[in-house]
Amino acid sequence: MPGHRLGTRLAGFAAVAGAAGAALVWQRRLRRSGTLADFPHLLMGGRETGTVPPGGVRVTSLGTTMMLIDDGVTQIVIDPFLTPVPLLAAALRTPVATDPRVVDDALDQVGADRVRAIFVSHAHHDHALDVAHLAHRTGATVYGSASTLNLARGGAVPEDQLSGLDPTRPVTVGGFTVRTFASRHSPHPLGGEGATIDRPLPQPAPITAYKEGGTYDFLVSARAQRMLFKGSVNWVPGAFDDVVADTLFLSVGTLGRVDKTFARDYLDATLGTLRPELAVLTHWNDLFAPVAAPLPFHRKFIDDTPLSFERVRRHSHGARVGVLDAFTSITLTPSADLRTGP
Ligand SMILES: [Zn+2]
Numbered sequence: 001m002p003g004h005r006l007g008t009r010l011a012g013f014a015a016v017a018g019a020a021g022a023a024l025v026w027q028r029r030l031r032r033s034g035t036l037a038d039f040p041h042l043l044m045g046g047r048e049t050g051t052v053p054p055g056g057v058r059v060t061s062l063g064t065t066m067m068l069i070d071d072g073v074t075q076i077v078i079d080p081f082l083t084p085v086p087l088l089a090a091a092l093r094t095p096v097a098t099d100p101r102v103v104d105d106a107l108d109q110v111g112a113d114r115v116r117a118i119f120v121s122h123a124h125h126d127h128a129l130d131v132a133h134l135a136h137r138t139g140a141t142v143y144g145s146a147s148t149l150n151l152a153r154g155g156a157v158p159e160d161q162l163s164g165l166d167p168t169r170p171v172t173v174g175g176f177t178v179r180t181f182a183s184r185h186s187p188h189p190l191g192g193e194g195a196t197i198d199r200p201l202p203q204p205a206p207i208t209a210y211k212e213g214g215t216y217d218f219l220v221s222a223r224a225q226r227m228l229f230k231g232s233v234n235w236v237p238g239a240f241d242d243v244v245a246d247t248l249f250l251s252v253g254t255l256g257r258v259d260k261t262f263a264r265d266y267l268d269a270t271l272g273t274l275r276p277e278l279a280v281l282t283h284w285n286d287l288f289a290p291v292a293a294p295l296p297f298h299r300k301f302i303d304d305t306p307l308s309f310e311r312v313r314r315h316s317h318g319a320r321v322g323v324l325d326a327f328t329s330i331t332l333t334p335s336a337d338l339r340t341g342p
């Protein structure tokens with residue numbers, strides 16, 4: 001039967017075309033942009049447990065822009081995000097919630113048992129998803145935008161544990177001083193720059209409910225170390241004109257996707273202005289994958305991570321540049337030499 005044969009042929013053709021299309025989407029969009037194994041020269045730090053050496057400040061990476069900072073007495077956390085949100089859940093807008101086991105496990109692994117403050121750069125889920133659980137577990141004060149505080153309120157964090165961000169007033173936490181800078185979100189935001197969370201947001205909630213709510217940078221000083229934490233690829237011109245940082249924790253998420261001029265201007269406004277001795281690149285790992293070493297690079301539709309790294313290499317302004325794998329640390333010491341783990 002010719003009609004039947006034609007139908008079979010068309011179906012076969014459609015299947016081949018479909019497979020080819022899927023392969024193309026995979027190649028261009030979903031494939032990982034590279035692997036950490038190709039950048040061994042950037043890898044610094046190691047697993048460090050036990051007491052922080054006298055006079056030192058230990059900084060431990062927990063993936064994306066999440067960091068644990070420890071001066072041996074007090075600990076601070078930046079951008080709490082550990083619960084895996086699979087890409088499919090994000091795409092289907094499935095409501096997600098903190099997984100307390102995953103968060104507690106990670107915190108135990110890195111010895112986070114003296115956390116007194118949590119600073120959140122902005123309210124997107126990949127910087128703030130686990131803020132309420134972390135606040136409950138540690139009793140720490142949450143410092144964030146009005147939107148971030150509504151994430152904490154949605155998780156029933158008491159009001160006396162919440163504090164807004166005031167760029168005119170540095171905050172003291174134990175031996176730490178933290179100064180806040182109003183900044184801007186990268187040009188490819190999830191939820192859109194300027195969108196806010198205007199009432200307490202309980203979990204579970206789709207990640208699209210985590211609106212940006214304003215973006216901030218933090219200058220953390222302790223034991224003669226000045227560390228600047230920059231959570232998103234954008235800047236306010238002149239913001240760092242009178243600022244010096246010894247170490248810059250620099251988001252490069254989407255740096256390989258923004259245009260070349262924007263990328264260079266970003267690196268001039270950060271590395272070029274702050275002139276840090278060391279730049280630790282952050283936000284380069286796949287935010288839809290669990291936090292585990294080795295951290296996988298972004299899929300291509302989010303960023304071209306090797307190109308991000310290459311752009312930093314070309315405009316490093318003399319800084320030593322490195323990355324930290326999950327659960328690894330560097331200890332910054334007064335002489336500015338870097339102790340790395342065993
Ligand atoms: Zn964001």
Ligand SMILES: [Zn+2]
Binds near residue numbers: 124126127253
């Ligand atoms: Zn982000």
